[in-house]
Amino acid sequence: MVSRRAFLESAVRAGAAAGLTVQPAIRQPAFRRSALRTVGESAAHAAGTSPGELAADESYWAGIRKAFDLDPSLIYLNSAGCSPAPRHVLDGMIHDLRYSNEAPVEYMWRRLEPKIEIVRRELAAEFGCDPEEIAVTRNASEANEIAILGLSLRPGDEAIVTNHNYDRMLAAWDQRARRDGVVVKRVVLEMPPASDADVVERIRAAITVRTRVIELPQLTNWTGQPLPIAAIVALGRAHGIDVLVDGAQGFAHTPSTRDAMECDFYGASLHKWLLAPVGTGFLYVRRSRIESLWPLMPAPASMAADIRKFEEVGTHPAANHNAILAALAFHHGIGGERKLARLRLVRDRWARALVAESSRVRVRTPLDDPRSGAVTIVEVDGLDPVRLYEWLWSRYRIITSPTTFAGLSGVRVTPNVFTSVAEVDTFTEVMRRALRKGV
Numbered sequence: 001m002v003s004r005r006a007f008l009e010s011a012v013r014a015g016a017a018a019g020l021t022v023q024p025a026i027r028q029p030a031f032r033r034s035a036l037r038t039v040g041e042s043a044a045h046a047a048g049t050s051p052g053e054l055a056a057d058e059s060y061w062a063g064i065r066k067a068f069d070l071d072p073s074l075i076y077l078n079s080a081g082c083s084p085a086p087r088h089v090l091d092g093m094i095h096d097l098r099y100s101n102e103a104p105v106e107y108m109w110r111r112l113e114p115k116i117e118i119v120r121r122e123l124a125a126e127f128g129c130d131p132e133e134i135a136v137t138r139n140a141s142e143a144n145e146i147a148i149l150g151l152s153l154r155p156g157d158e159a160i161v162t163n164h165n166y167d168r169m170l171a172a173w174d175q176r177a178r179r180d181g182v183v184v185k186r187v188v189l190e191m192p193p194a195s196d197a198d199v200v201e202r203i204r205a206a207i208t209v210r211t212r213v214i215e216l217p218q219l220t221n222w223t224g225q226p227l228p229i230a231a232i233v234a235l236g237r238a239h240g241i242d243v244l245v246d247g248a249q250g251f252a253h254t255p256s257t258r259d260a261m262e263c264d265f266y267g268a269s270l271h272k273w274l275l276a277p278v279g280t281g282f283l284y285v286r287r288s289r290i291e292s293l294w295p296l297m298p299a300p301a302s303m304a305a306d307i308r309k310f311e312e313v314g315t316h317p318a319a320n321h322n323a324i325l326a327a328l329a330f331h332h333g334i335g336g337e338r339k340l341a342r343l344r345l346v347r348d349r350w351a352r353a354l355v356a357e358s359s360r361v362r363v364r365t366p367l368d369d370p371r372s373g374a375v376t377i378v379e380v381d382g383l384d385p386v387r388l389y390e391w392l393w394s395r396y397r398i399i400t401s402p403t404t405f406a407g408l409s410g411v412r413v414t415p416n417v418f419t420s421v422a423e424v425d426t427f428t429e430v431m432r433r434a435l436r437k438g439v
């Protein structure tokens, strides 16, 4: 049983260990106790409750919601695109930006930028790797593109991707094909796939003696489909093929550790499920692979084996990446298991209700797969996704995301920890209306 006081003290200790306390001689943002109050109260409330029980405890999640400045006039169901950050996380970043602006070369470069080492250490602890294997990036696209564009490949070398890879990653591969003569093979996956074995088999069938790399998402962008990453990494390793894992939708959402996936390259987004401010991500590269991977922006040869060579991006705000620390503390305050249990409960509430409502409704995410999370797409026969999306937004101020991509045709719906059951019930009711009367 964790008392509120004990929680606050341990969180403040964690903040202090992460270098977030005020240093007397230097005016810097403190890891304010008030910033933790909401989560502290919620932790006291939650003490001794199982993730399953807590998931259904609306008053706990109402406390979590209070940590965000949400527009009460709308329902935000697009966290897979980009999520709001908690107020204190954003405030910390804004404080650092203002502080930087007073004397950038001193306050930003000399005082705030060095904290990237603490960010590196804390992200490594979360992902289960050595800090010397984590590069802090501005988003998952940058992380993945470092790997996609940085591997040494010759004309005729082959890369395997899937039709459900993120479109910007597919564009990066297409550029490698056009520029370097790399042959990119796009494996078609059913959504949802028949089984993990089916996914592995389709990828195995595309391997030839020229295959050098496989790139695929941990969870697919539009359907949140969990792919059998560890099995594909093992397959790649058996053939001497690199596997790049796009973890944009996975990190801080469903269990995501290096050792569970055994991967050598992993790109993550932190402004989706970690709830860090916009402009945050990381790249993991196994230590033995750092030297052979080129950075996107050149770094001195002396940095060839240093993970920091991937951070040589020129002048950039220190505030954004430093705010990752407060987001990590918030994430730990809730707990990954509790968060996922809640996300699945909220998702099931709307998705199972709509599937039960009409045979015209299809949800293309395996709701019973324990590896799946909040990302789900709903397709409705006879409803155009863009028109449905616009109707939801203009009439009801509900934000979703429409797509017709890789054989999908629907709106993606992604709740988050701030989403109330009442909000998804409103969404469900509105969708029932669309089913009955059209949009």
Ligand SMILES: Cc1ncc(COP(=O)(O)O)c(C=O)c1O
Residues within 6 Å of the ligand: 080, 081, 138, 139, 140, 141, 142, 165, 166, 217, 219, 220, 221, 222, 246, 248, 249, 268, 269, 270, 281
């Ligand atoms: C699977 C996947 N990869 C990459 C990205 C790009 O992430 P970012 O916005 O952090 O660049 C996304 C964004 O939705 C995604 O879903």
